Amino acid sequence: MVIVYRSNTGFTREYAEMLGKAEKIKVYSVSEAESKVPSGEDIFYLGPLMAGHISGIDQAVKKYAVKGVGGVGISPASPQVLETLSKANYVPNAPIFYLQGGWAPKKVGWLKRRMVGMATRSMxxxxxxxxxxxxxxxxxxxxxxxxxxxxxxxxxxxxxxDWIRENK
Ligand SMILES: Cc1cc2nc3c(=O)[nH]c(=O)nc-3n(C[C@H](O)[C@H](O)[C@H](O)COP(=O)(O)O)c2cc1C
Structure with a gap:
């Protein structure tokens, strides 16, 4: 199994690299994976949350055998966050995990900054x-x-x- 990730502002990349190093498995960004990871390969996919959706998961499911998924978002981890995530991001027979990443307002355009501003207002x-x-x-x-x-x-x-150690 290898790790494939997408990251817009760097937080998911940090997690992917830490995870790969700790578990001694190779890590590829989605664009690196295009030429280096063959279709059908077992992967663990990590992607940032955008409007409740794990960015890039649909393409990953089409191309690879996604064995596990992690979504990286802005809210603190909780059972409710995980439940919402599982409902919105259906991956056949793969467990889903949530990681709190970060927020980099200076690295995103004004429209996205506003969208996140509105989405996090109640919080x-x-x-x-x-x-x-x-x-x-x-x-x-x-x-x-x-x-x-x-x-x-x-x-x-x-x-x-823990999950990777039991399943790699
Ligand atoms: C347009 C946009 C939409 C987002 N939607 C969500 C969301 O629905 N839930 C959430 O927890 N975080 C959301 N975020 C926050 C990102 O998921 C968070 O900043 C994440 O750590 C980014 O990871 P990255 O640095 O790997 O791109 C959103 C960010 C942007 C820019």
Whole structure:
């Protein structure tokens, strides 16, 4: 099995590279994979969430044998996030994982920045309403949602690493 990923602003690439290094499996971007990974190969696919959809997953499913999938998004991981993700991104017989990535407003165009701004408004408002009752994590979450930042960390890969070790 190899890892194939798509990444627009770099967070998914970071996860893909950390995962490949830790589990000693090869990592390819979608464009590298075009010439280096033959059709039908077993892959683990990682892609950023865009409007609830794992970017590039449909093309990956058509070309490769997708054995597992990870979606990288902006909200903190929770059972609800995973459930919504599983419903919106159906991949036959493959488990789906969620990773909190990051937000890089300066690396995306104004329209996308606005779209994400609108999509995260209720999350920001809920955090703002908490005022001084916000935990340190919630303060950081709010700051990153407004100014951008990265939640990428190696330990978030634990569940995927366990699964890969059992299935590679
Ligand atoms: C147009 C657009 C739509 C997005 N939609 C979602 C979304 O539905 N859910 C989510 O959690 N994050 C969403 N995001 C945030 C990205 O998934 C997040 O920034 C991710 O870490 C980007 O990964 P990348 O750096 O590999 O491209 C969106 C970002 C953009 C630019």
């Amino acid at each position: 920001r408002e809920a955090l703002q309403d908490k005022g001084s009752r916000r935990t340190p994590e919630e303060n950081q979450q709010l700051d990153f949602l407004i100014h951008g930042g990265s939640w990428v960390s190696f330990d978030k890969l634990d569940a995927i690493r």
